[in-house]
Amino acid sequence: MILAVNILLWLVVGVLAFLAALRGRVLFSDGAREGVWEFIRLLPRIGAGVVGSGFIAEALPKALVASWIGPGSGFIGVLIATLGGALTRGGPVVGFSIGAAALKSGAGAPQVIAYSTAWALYAIHRLVIWEVPMMPPRLVWLRAAVSLPLPFIAAAIAIVLGQP
Amino acid sequence: MALAAAAAIYWRDGREHFLAILGSGVALFGEMLPKVLAGCLIGAFVTLLLPRELVARWVGHESGFTGLAVAGFFGFLLPGGPITIYPVAGAFLTMGADTGAVVAFIISWTLCGYTRALVWELPFFGPDFVLWRIVEALPLPIVAGLLARIAMRAGLARIIAKP
Numbered sequence: 001m002i003l004a005v006n007i008l009l010w011l012v013v014g015v016l017a018f019l020a021a022l023r024g025r026v027l028f029s030d031g032a033r034e035g036v037w038e039f040i041r042l043l044p045r046i047g048a049g050v051v052g053s054g055f056i057a058e059a060l061p062k063a064l065v066a067s068w069i070g071p072g073s074g075f076i077g078v079l080i081a082t083l084g085g086a087l088t089r090g091g092p093v094v095g096f097s098i099g100a101a102a103l104k105s106g107a108g109a110p111q112v113i114a115y116s117t118a119w120a121l122y123a124i125h126r127l128v129i130w131e132v133p134m135m136p137p138r139l140v141w142l143r144a145a146v147s148l149p150l151p152f153i154a155a156a157i158a159i160v161l162g163q164p
Numbered sequence: 165m166a167l168a169a170a171a172a173i174y175w176r177d178g179r180e181h182f183l184a185i186l187g188s189g190v191a192l193f194g195e196m197l198p199k200v201l202a203g204c205l206i207g208a209f210v211t212l213l214l215p216r217e218l219v220a221r222w223v224g225h226e227s228g229f230t231g232l233a234v235a236g237f238f239g240f241l242l243p244g245g246p247i248t249i250y251p252v253a254g255a256f257l258t259m260g261a262d263t264g265a266v267v268a269f270i271i272s273w274t275l276c277g278y279t280r281a282l283v284w285e286l287p288f289f290g291p292d293f294v295l296w297r298i299v300e301a302l303p304l305p306i307v308a309g310l311l312a313r314i315a316m317r318a319g320l321a322r323i324i325a326k327p
Contacts (some may be wrong), residue, residue, distance in 0.1 A: 161296070
């Protein structure tokens, strides 16, 4: 599975690089350089997050996590996870490493889905820092309002589909 | 927070357990590196190859359910962080896209965007979980777009595009 994903991804990279090269060498080298730079910039953050989430998972009280947001916690668990996601401040490293740590220490998959969906959609600081300056404020509030039910819908679909 | 957790493990379970967790974390990280690099390169090339104006025109002219689906698809396709996405969404509005489509676009980018999934989610959750989550997230942009349209029609919100 992991090997197949790798091969597929690099095939896509190859095709895109080829298309860029057809349009000119400058475009190709620009793309390659930007991609590699982005990768180098991200490395330390992802490294800290991945290694850190292993430790956080070990440190979390498993019994507590399982009873609050475990697979048997149902709607209340989804609600708790959604609130937790809305209250989590910080970028992708923080949100995803907490989600992964919770999953490792016994949280249910639908609850983790609700958590990461809520974290991605509701983050207040992102709303204020990015969306309000760049878009009409009313659109931003409308976007936030229609996002409210989405973590619950995602968790409901997750429960219907079953575990991965 | 990660440091505090690491210190707590070291103190509670001893050095050997600490090193075991550190080792498995580093191994996982090393395994993910090629994917993260591939994700960064795909993002960079798509940004260069896909003209923004073209995207905006497609989303702006479509309407109805197709418009929502097209907007959701572009949210999935367009790479980049908040700095690139929100100006594009603003451009959609000025080019005549309806609010539902713009909402669907932003939510689709937030939940289904592949660069985000590849670069950030994959290292933490692994491919099975990420795929499963994205399948569940697929209908959400459309749902949100429809809700936004209903809210607009009911007069709960009015959007005036920036000149």
